[in-house]
Amino acid sequence: MPVLVMKFGGTSVATLDRIGRAAKRVAVEVSKGYDVIVIVSAMSGKTNELVGWVNETSPFYDAREYDAVVSSGENVTAGLMALTLQEMEVPARSWQGWQVPLLTTSAHGAARIEDIPPANIMQKFGEGMRVAVVAGFQGISPEGRITTLGRGGSDTTAVAFAAAFEAERCDIYTDVDGVYTTDPRVCAKARKLDRIAFEEMLELASLGAKVLQTRSVELAMRYNVKLRVLSSFEEPSDEAGTLVCGEDQIMESNIVSGVAFSREEAKVTLVTIADQPGIAAAIFGTLAEAGVNVDMIVQNVSETDYQGHEGRVTDMTFSCPTDQLKRAEKALEAARDAGRLKFDQLWAETDVAKVSVVGIGMRSHAGVAAKMFETLATENINIKVIATSEIKISVLIERKYLELAVQALHDAFELERA
Ligand code: ASP
Ligand code: MG
Numbered sequence: 001m002p003v004l005v006m007k008f009g010g011t012s013v014a015t016l017d018r019i020g021r022a023a024k025r026v027a028v029e030v031s032k033g034y035d036v037i038v039i040v041s042a043m044s045g046k047t048n049e050l051v052g053w054v055n056e057t058s059p060f061y062d063a064r065e066y067d068a069v070v071s072s073g074e075n076v077t078a079g080l081m082a083l084t085l086q087e088m089e090v091p092a093r094s095w096q097g098w099q100v101p102l103l104t105t106s107a108h109g110a111a112r113i114e115d116i117p118p119a120n121i122m123q124k125f126g127e128g129m130r131v132a133v134v135a136g137f138q139g140i141s142p143e144g145r146i147t148t149l150g151r152g153g154s155d156t157t158a159v160a161f162a163a164a165f166e167a168e169r170c171d172i173y174t175d176v177d178g179v180y181t182t183d184p185r186v187c188a189k190a191r192k193l194d195r196i197a198f199e200e201m202l203e204l205a206s207l208g209a210k211v212l213q214t215r216s217v218e219l220a221m222r223y224n225v226k227l228r229v230l231s232s233f234e235e236p237s238d239e240a241g242t243l244v245c246g247e248d249q250i251m252e253s254n255i256v257s258g259v260a261f262s263r264e265e266a267k268v269t270l271v272t273i274a275d276q277p278g279i280a281a282a283i284f285g286t287l288a289e290a291g292v293n294v295d296m297i298v299q300n301v302s303e304t305d306y307q308g309h310e311g312r313v314t315d316m317t318f319s320c321p322t323d324q325l326k327r328a329e330k331a332l333e334a335a336r337d338a339g340r341l342k343f344d345q346l347w348a349e350t351d352v353a354k355v356s357v358v359g360i361g362m363r364s365h366a367g368v369a370a371k372m373f374e375t376l377a378t379e380n381i382n383i384k385v386i387a388t389s390e391i392k393i394s395v396l397i398e399r400k401y402l403e404l405a406v407q408a409l410h411d412a413f414e415l416e417r418a
Contacts, residue, residue: 001034001035002034003034003036003037003125003165003166003167004029004034004035004168005036005038005039005158005165005169005171006025006026006029006037006038006171007039007040007041007154007155007172007173008022008038008039008040008041008081008232009041009044009172009174009232010041010042010043010044010046010047011174012041012173012174012175012232013041013077013080013081014043016084019081019084022081022173022232023084023088023090024088025232025236026038026081026090026131027085027088027090030090030130030131035125036131036132037121037131037161037165038081038131038132038134039136039158039161040074040077040133040134040136040154041073041136041154042074042076042077042137043073043076046073047073047151050070050072051066054066054070063108063109064108064145064146066109067108067109067138067146067147067148068146071097071137071138074136074138075096075135078096081094081133082131082133085133090130091129091130091131092131093124093131093132093133094133094134095121095132095133095135097134097138097140097157098138098146101116101120101139102134102138102157102160103116103117103140103142104139104141104149105141105142105147106142106147108148109148110150111148111149112149113139113156113157113160116160116164117164118164118165121165122165134161136153136157137149137153150215152213153213155172155215156215156216158216159217159219159223159227160219162220162225163219163223167225168226169226169228170225171228172212172227173231175232175233176231177192177231177233177234177240177241178192178193178229178230178231178241179192179193179196179201179211179244179258180258181193181257181410181415182258182259182260182261182415186261186402186406187259187406187407187410189407189410189411190415190416191415191418193242193257194239194242194418195244195245195249195250196245196250196257197246197247197257198217198221198244198246200257200358200359200360201217202217202218202221203260203356203358203392204260204358211229212227212229212244220244221246224246226244226249227243227245228241228243228244229241247360254361255359255361255362255368255413256358256359256362256368257361257415258357258358258359258415259355259406259409259410259413259415260355260356260358261354261355261356261405262353262354263353263399263402264321264323264353265295265321265352265353265354265396266319266320266322266324266325266348266349266350267318267348267352267385268317268325268329268332268346268349269315269316269347270332271343271345271346271347272315272343273315273341273342274311274312274313274342275302275312275314276312280316282341283332286331286340287320287328289331290328290331291324291327292324292327293320293321294319294320295319295321295354296317296394297316297317297318297387298316298317298318298386298387299314299315299317300317319352319354319396322350325350329348332346351399352384352396352397352398352399353397353399354395354396355394355395355397355405355406356392356393356394356395357372357392357393357409357413359391360391363391368393369388371412371413375408375409375412376408376409379401379405382398384397384398
């Protein structure tokens with residue numbers, strides 16, 4: 001029988017009543033003839049509570065015990081979901097990660113999935129079980145200890161199961177009804193997308209559209225898993241939600257599919273650094289060691305020799321999350337004091353935001369950048385830094401213009417129209 005993976009996030013299993021509603025959706029798919037693998041998150045708020053308990057008990061905790069504690073939320077929902085289905089006369093059984101087994105690396109708290117041998121669950125399907133309810137977010141290390149996959153990891157569990165069982169589709173039930181052209185709270189004209197390509201979703205996911213864990217989209221792209229994001233609070237229909245799929249399954253792609261943004265950006269410029277081999281490596285090596293997530297990087301063309309310095313000099317600008325700025329400054333200044341880096345000044349700006357337009361159609365259409373810059377110019381918004389990739393153009397702007405920029409770009413690229 002064809003296999004379907006259905007994943008229910010924390011808000012979709014927050015109460016017994018909601019578990020009941022989710023179970024009804026599962027039963028409908030079973031009645032259509034699917035063998036269903038249900039992946040569940042912990043009840044909403046539960047994982048945060050467990051993480052809090054761990055921190056309170058042991059500030060420098062043993063990561064293996066962190067995983068032992070925080071993985072438990074999913075065990076509860078898996079058992080409850082199996083019981084609920086059994087009460088509805090649907091043959092169901094719960095599985096913890098180690099029972100499947102879902103094999104991972106030993107990177108506790110951020111483990112990566114190595115393999116999911118399907119034999120155990122397939123055997124049960126063969127014996128008449130119709131639903132395997134699997135605790136998301138968790139697995140087992142080569143040492144035989146429980147691991148977790150990082151926050152939001154149940155999405156990745158779901159996609160990995162869909163790949164391992166060659167599922168027809170992987171439905172991700174959440175509290176939003178799909179992926180939007182931009183955040184509806186910022187732009188009232190935001191429209192739900194029927195389909196979006198993996199690459200676009202990856203850009204939107206990593207740019208702060210928090211619908212899916214980024215790793216789950218990477219995995220879906222690698223194994224070509226058809227992913228559907230939909231709300232568990234809406235009436236089911238075939239058109240519900242957003243399908244995240246391969247480019248080949250999108251008839252006529254939009255040139256621009258969405259406008260993504262992130263509010264909490266900081267911009268740092270190192271003024272007057274030597275223009276010679278090894279300098280960028282020293283700067284970004286220092287930042288990497290300090291655990292700073294650098295995003296955009298711009299190095300100027302060097303023109304002149306500068307007094308007090310040997311040879312040519314240039315400036316380097318980069319952006320990072322606002323809450324990592326202090327760490328970045330400290331690391332760079334420490335490196336300068338230790339003589340490992342040389343720069344005249346460090347300029348930091350914290351009131352910046354990043355706005356990006358994303359779309360696979362950009363590959364084959366010229367003029368997107370020009371239109372984006374024109375639109376910002378018309379609104380009198382100054383661009384501080386520009387970065388591009390094949391399917392994305394990002395700018396840093398003053399934060400107070402963020403909403404205006406998103407709305408203007410949404411209008412300019414006519415995203416309210418399908
Ligand atoms: N319960 C875990 C978390 O809150 C995993 C998940 O729900 O995806 O991060
Ligand atoms: Mg989630």
